[in-house]
Every structure is written in C-alpha cells, then in structure tokens.
Amino acid sequence: SDHVIVKIKEEVKRMEELKLKNLEQFIKLTREEIDKYWELMFYSEDDKKLFSPYYSDTVGETVLAEHEQKLEKLMEDYNSHETLYQTIKTRNVMWTKWEELECQEQDPNRFDNRGGKLLKEEKARKKLARDLPKMEESVFREIEVWEK
Numbered sequence: 001s002d003h004v005i006v007k008i009k010e011e012v013k014r015m016e017e018l019k020l021k022n023l024e025q026f027i028k029l030t031r032e033e034i035d036k037y038w039e040l041m042f043y044s045e046d047d048k049k050l051f052s053p054y055y056s057d058t059v060g061e062t063v064l065a066e067h068e069q070k071l072e073k074l075m076e077d078y079n080s081h082e083t084l085y086q087t088i089k090t091r092n093v094m095w096t097k098w099e100e101l102e103c104q105e106q107d108p109n110r111f112d113n114r115g116g117k118l119l120k121e122e123k124a125r126k127k128l129a130r131d132l133p134k135m136e137e138s139v140f141r142e143i144e145v146w147e148k
Contacts, residue, residue, distance in 0.1 A: 024059045030067040037074035040085055084142040091135045098128050 019026065031054060038048055048054070053066040078085060104121060 020061070023061065023064055027059060027064050027067055030064065030071055033071050034067065034074060037071070037078055040089075041074065041078055042085070042088065081142075081146050084139075084146050087135070087139050087142050091132070091139050094128060094132050094135055097124070098132060101125050101128065 034051075034054065051070055053063050053070075056063055101121065101124060
C-alpha cells in the first residue's frame, strides 16, 4: 500500500507538471465553458466585463484558479436555477417565432400560397397567442422563486 501511495503521489506530481505546461490551453478551455454558461444564463456584456481575469492576457495558475472558481460558481448558479433559465429560453424561442409571424403577416406574397400555408400560419399564431402569455407567467413565477 505504501508503494501505491508513492505511485499516486508521483502521478499527481506528473499531472501538475503537465498542467503547468498546458496552462494556456486549460485557461482557453475554461473560458469556453464560462462563455457557454454566460450564454445559458443570459449575461449582458456589462456583467461579463465584471470578471476581469477573463480579459487578461496573463497566463498563470492564479488566473486559471480564478477562472475555475468563476466556472464553478456559474455552474452552481445555473444548476440551482436551471428551471428558470430553461423557461426563459423557451419564452425567448416563442417570442422569436411570434416576431417571425408578425413579419410574415406584412408580406403581401403570403396570399399567393398553395398547400394551406396561411392556415398553418394562423394556427401557429393562435397557439403562440395562447401559449406565450402562459410562458411569460411561468417566467415570472420562476423569478419569484429565484428571488426568495
């Protein structure tokens, strides 16, 4: 068992050396993950700028540690409020579809259709008119839960 412990310590030391060699790559990958969570959580550019190490050109263990801490915090926040973020995302998709239907409504060529395109459009509009307010109410409920 002492032999195993020595081997594990050697492996940990080897991994730490490898980590130092690849620090820049680790920082880049961590930044990509941070970007992903920022998108999922609808961070504004101003909110992103508050995390200054992200914009630093410095490469070092401190910078990596700061990035890893930020990523961990983002993951915790996202996981604890995932329902809220998913609800907002669904609402945004519905709103985009609503805007597309509004644009289509202004298109004079839509009357030159075959195959019931207008009927499908009207069904989609009615469904969104019914579901969008419900989804927005759901977002507000989720926000109330989040604020508590």
